[in-house]
Amino acid sequence: MTRPIKLVAAQINLWVGDVDGNVKRIIDAANTARDRHGADLIAFPELSLIGYPPDDLLLRSGLPPVIEEGLSRIRREVQGIHVAVGHPEYARDGMYNAASVFRDGEVISHARKQLLPNYGVFDERRHFRPGRDDTAVFELGGMRVGLCICEDLWGPAPAAQARRAGAQLLLNINASPFAIGKAQQREAVFRERAGESGLPVLYVNLVGGQDDLIFDGDSAAMNGDGEFAMRAPLFEEGLHLVEFDGNRFMPAAQRAPRNEHAVIYKGVVQAIRDYVDRNGFPGALIGLSGGIDSALVAAMAVDALGPARVWTVSLPSRYTADMSNTDAAEQARRMGAKYSVLPIEPAYEAFTGVLADTFACREPDLTEENIQSRSRGVLLMALSNKFGHVVLTTGNKSEMAVGYATLYGDMCGGFAPIKDCYKTLVYGLARYRNSVSEVIPPRVIERPPTAELRHDQKDSDSLPDYAVLDPILEAYVEAQRSIPEIVAMGFDEADVRKVAALVRRSEYKRRQAPPGPKVTNCAFGRERRYPITAVYGDL
Numbered sequence: 001m002t003r004p005i006k007l008v009a010a011q012i013n014l015w016v017g018d019v020d021g022n023v024k025r026i027i028d029a030a031n032t033a034r035d036r037h038g039a040d041l042i043a044f045p046e047l048s049l050i051g052y053p054p055d056d057l058l059l060r061s062g063l064p065p066v067i068e069e070g071l072s073r074i075r076r077e078v079q080g081i082h083v084a085v086g087h088p089e090y091a092r093d094g095m096y097n098a099a100s101v102f103r104d105g106e107v108i109s110h111a112r113k114q115l116l117p118n119y120g121v122f123d124e125r126r127h128f129r130p131g132r133d134d135t136a137v138f139e140l141g142g143m144r145v146g147l148c149i150c151e152d153l154w155g156p157a158p159a160a161q162a163r164r165a166g167a168q169l170l171l172n173i174n175a176s177p178f179a180i181g182k183a184q185q186r187e188a189v190f191r192e193r194a195g196e197s198g199l200p201v202l203y204v205n206l207v208g209g210q211d212d213l214i215f216d217g218d219s220a221a222m223n224g225d226g227e228f229a230m231r232a233p234l235f236e237e238g239l240h241l242v243e244f245d246g247n248r249f250m251p252a253a254q255r256a257p258r259n260e261h262a263v264i265y266k267g268v269v270q271a272i273r274d275y276v277d278r279n280g281f282p283g284a285l286i287g288l289s290g291g292i293d294s295a296l297v298a299a300m301a302v303d304a305l306g307p308a309r310v311w312t313v314s315l316p317s318r319y320t321a322d323m324s325n326t327d328a329a330e331q332a333r334r335m336g337a338k339y340s341v342l343p344i345e346p347a348y349e350a351f352t353g354v355l356a357d358t359f360a361c362r363e364p365d366l367t368e369e370n371i372q373s374r375s376r377g378v379l380l381m382a383l384s385n386k387f388g389h390v391v392l393t394t395g396n397k398s399e400m401a402v403g404y405a406t407l408y409g410d411m412c413g414g415f416a417p418i419k420d421c422y423k424t425l426v427y428g429l430a431r432y433r434n435s436v437s438e439v440i441p442p443r444v445i446e447r448p449p450t451a452e453l454r455h456d457q458k459d460s461d462s463l464p465d466y467a468v469l470d471p472i473l474e475a476y477v478e479a480q481r482s483i484p485e486i487v488a489m490g491f492d493e494a495d496v497r498k499v500a501a502l503v504r505r506s507e508y509k510r511r512q513a514p515p516g517p518k519v520t521n522c523a524f525g526r527e528r529r530y531p532i533t534a535v536y537g538d539l
């Protein structure tokens with residue numbers, strides 16, 4: 001009787017563009033899987049040599065020889081274990097999203113991705129040709145393994161082909177980004193494929209932050225009857241071993257419950273860490289107002305980078321309540337982060353002084369409010385220029401949706417960690433973080449949200465309550481519902497019309513906003529591409 005085969009899912013963090021570094025990460029992990037786990041095969045994520053998504057880096061004429069050299073290094077330097085890696089393939093008729101399996105210098109198998117995703121954040125048809133229905137099935141320890149790439153699992157054909165070609169299990173390598181509900185969606189896909197084909201599925205996905213995407217891993221082994229034998233923790237690197245006896249993966253895994261706020265929090269922290277580190281910043285700067293948005297971003301930044309690399313700055317104006325200053329100082333103390341106070345009053349006086357004659361016949365309005373916000377932006381960017389830290393912007397999705405942010409003011413900065421988190425989610429994440437240890441003074445979470453740009457201002461003066469606004473935004477932005485449809489869902493027509501008009505009118509602002517991680521099922525940017533200049537009404 002043949003012994004069970006040992007397979008390792010390499011849930012690792014790979015860097016886009018860093019082929020040499022990724023090859024080294026792959027070789028090191030393969031050697032560890034062989035030596036520590038006695039593995040027969042290790043599988044790496046989709047396009048692991050170049051990282052995901054490589055976008056138009058794929059068009060660089062210097063890339064093919066670098067990929068070729070990386071693949072031959074893996075072939076030369078890893079012995080005694082099958083290695084499955086994803087890489088671009090440059091063929092005579094075009095480029096393919098491919099995967100190769102190597103063993104002791106030989107190419108054992110080769111697959112080309114058949115189903116190229118071209119929706120949501122994906123643009124794969126821009127670069128790749130689809131592979132034909134020539135599913136790769138190879139032998140390992142007397143068993144037959146079918147190899148396919150990411151989206152190939154999301155349709156029935158590639159798994160059915162593998163089954164017909166005699167596969168006993170399906171190995172699927174991925175670059176599948178996180179979104180709320182994605183883990184459940186994946187589970188449904190595994191179940192559907194396993195149910196149709198009867199094949200157990202080994203699913204390998206990467207972890208890490210890449211500009212506006214985060215990859216959560218969620219690598220898994222599911223048996224043909226829909227039972228999990230392994231499900232890796234989210235947002236953690238690891239080499240996950242499973243054994244396969246020809247019919248089933250072993251052993252059956254206990255699945256730890258997953259708290260949604262904990263998962264999202266961890267994902268955004270990962271996004272901050274990878275963005276700051278990979279772009280070479282010594283740390284991050286945050287304007288800490290005593291409000292909930294900057295409080296959450298500061299807590300996440302400290303969790304991502306450690307307190308020594310986070311610099312919080314209070315920038316009070318005449319409208320800033322004492323309570324706000326006290327709470328900001330208290331949070332910085334609790335987190336152990338650097339805290340400076342730079343009052344914006346002199347800058348504001350200087351700007352309004354220069355404009356005084358020109359504005360003589362005009363009443364104060366939003367213009368002056370925006371000057372406060374812009375004075376803060378100028379100061380934070382000056383600190384960034386002088387000390388090299390990146391400014392983290394604190395706008396949330398509700399604000400970015402309706403344009404409730406000042407261009408070149410509080411929108412100043414390089415990375416926007418919570419830009420895809422609705423305000424109601426911001427509260428949930430802050431409460432979750434405080435349930436671990438209370439870094440945010442509770443009053444910050446409890447008081448009503450305010451921009452403090454004029455006396456006694458509250459967000460609810462100009463916007464519907466977030467409990468109403470956020471579901472309208474979900475319907476309008478994510479589900480692309482028309483105004484009459486949203487009204488039919490039970491919302492007040494005036495509210496819906498106002499919100500929709502604000503969303504339409506602020507497209508220009510979002511185009512100028514810094515990147516930040518996708519969390520919802522339709523993030524602004526890559527995933528929702530609307531014209532700025534357009535005339536459309538109730539659509």
Ligand SMILES: Nc1ncnc2c1ncn2[C@@H]1O[C@H](COP(=O)(O)OP(=O)(O)OC[C@H]2O[C@@H]([n+]3cccc(C(=O)O)c3)[C@H](O)[C@@H]2O)[C@@H](O)[C@H]1O
Nearest residue numbers: 366369370373399403404405406407409410450451508532
């Ligand atoms: N289609 C278009 N294409 C390109 N540019 C366009 C444009 N339409 C206007 N603009 C430009 O944009 C300017 C207006 O934008 P902007 O200068 O940002 O100003 P604006 O959007 O008028 O005001 C800022 C808004 O954000 C709110 N806010 C500010 C700060 C913090 C918070 C908070 O609670 O977090 C809220 C504030 O209460 C106000 O409602 C126009 O004067 C014009 O220069």
Ligand SMILES: Nc1ncnc2c1ncn2[C@@H]1O[C@H](COP(=O)(O)OP(=O)(O)OP(=O)(O)O)[C@@H](O)[C@H]1O
Nearest residue numbers: 287288289291292293294314315316394410450451
């Ligand atoms: N007094 C302040 N000191 C430092 N930064 C400030 C101050 N006021 C505003 N900011 C910065 O500008 C951002 C926008 O703040 P604002 O108070 O206008 O609205 P907000 O969206 O409710 O944010 P928050 O909940 O953080 O207060 C803040 O998150 C913060 O980064």
Ligand SMILES: NC(=O)CC[C@H](N)C(=O)O
Nearest residue numbers: 117150151154175176177
């Ligand atoms: N890279 C891919 O093919 C990813 C597509 C897939 N449906 C996912 O998001 O998981």
